[in-house]
């Protein structure tokens with residue numbers, strides 16, 4: 001058994017990590033990190049943990065935590081992990097950072113989109129982008145994994161095979177994404193009040209959302225060249241779930257058979273990615289509570305464009321589930337351990 005600690009255990013992503021790790025046969029949960037709830041019982045923060053977790057919340061001291069556990073998850077706001085990590089800590093523990101601190105390889109891009117100064121750029125190069133399906137071998141060897149964002153996970157996985165196989169023109173790519181409100185975290189914000197979200201749908205971060213450079217960077221590697229795309233997120237009145245609808249012009253010679261073959265080539269043997277049957281459009285409910293991503297596509301012959309679709313649970317594959325999948329790879333466990341969750345429906 002390995003010992004695990006979470007900094008930011010009281011947030012939505014941290015709470016989901018606790019739920020998954022309590023069911024993981026190789027992990028013992030040791031540290032429920034928080035700033036606001038130190039010395040309160042964890043179940044007082046999340047009553048669904050009553051009789052399941054008796055521990056108290058601890059502070060967010062990464063130095064002390066590194067002496068107690070084998071793996072640290074940082075499920076904290078942007079900038080925090082980068083401000084705490086150092087070589088001594090990384091020589092003792094492995095870290096899976098759920099924030100964006102180590103996702104972008106160019107620190108200038110990070111500072112421009114996140115509007116904060118990066119506190120430990122020396123670890124950016126070493127950090128492995130933790131999209132397990134694309135970077136499995138590197139994740140296995142990593143000390144520091146940058147867990148991808150929720151929109152980015154769904155967007156990249158939905159489009160990757162077509163870009164990698166040259167079946168679409170990358171510069172024409174437009175990604176429209178919709179998320180449930182848990183994507184915004186547990187903190188009180190006016191934008192997330194019931195009256196603002198219920199019976200409503202709105203775009204936000206148009207042309208400025210910070211997941212844009214992350215998607216561009218990863219899909220740029222697949223394309224073999226840098227390119228720009230349009231990414232527009234929307235907030236919808238659901239608790240969980242992300243639906244991506246992406247549009248791109250077909251490359252010459254790309255047809256339905258070639259596209260289906262590309263999805264099968266990259267995802268046919270993946271446990272967590274399901275390429276749905278022809279004409280079946282992904283729905284967030286079909287993956288809710290699970291670590292699955294469902295993808296599919298349709299060609300519009302009138303416009304010679306392909307519409308790619310993907311659905312994930314933002315808190316599972318989009319955050320905590322993917323973090324556990326990465327941890328499994330880093331410690332040589334079965335990749336699916338603790339994650340063979342059947343989706344909840346309805």
Ligand SMILES: NC(=O)C1=CN([C@@H]2O[C@H](COP(=O)(O)OP(=O)(O)OC[C@H]3O[C@@H](n4cnc5c(N)ncnc54)[C@H](OP(=O)(O)O)[C@@H]3O)[C@@H](O)[C@H]2O)C=CC1
Nearest residue numbers: 008010011012013034035036075076099150183185186319
């Ligand atoms: N929600 C989602 O769907 C996804 C979230 N993420 C990322 O995961 C991370 C956590 O997100 P989420 O759970 O949604 O956010 P929440 O706002 O729900 O939780 C934030 C957590 O961080 C802790 N925290 C806040 N400020 C500090 C600080 N200065 N020092 C130490 N701890 C602090 C909070 O603890 P306390 O209040 O007890 O002090 C809380 O546990 C973020 O980086 C987010 O971008 C990634 C993918 C998806």
Ligand SMILES: CC(=O)N[C@@H](CCC(=O)OP(=O)(O)O)C(=O)O
Nearest residue numbers: 099100149150151179180183184
């Ligand atoms: C609905 C909603 O607000 N979603 C969040 C994305 C959550 C996420 O994945 O964020 P990080 O990249 O910061 O880890 C947002 O748009 O900011």
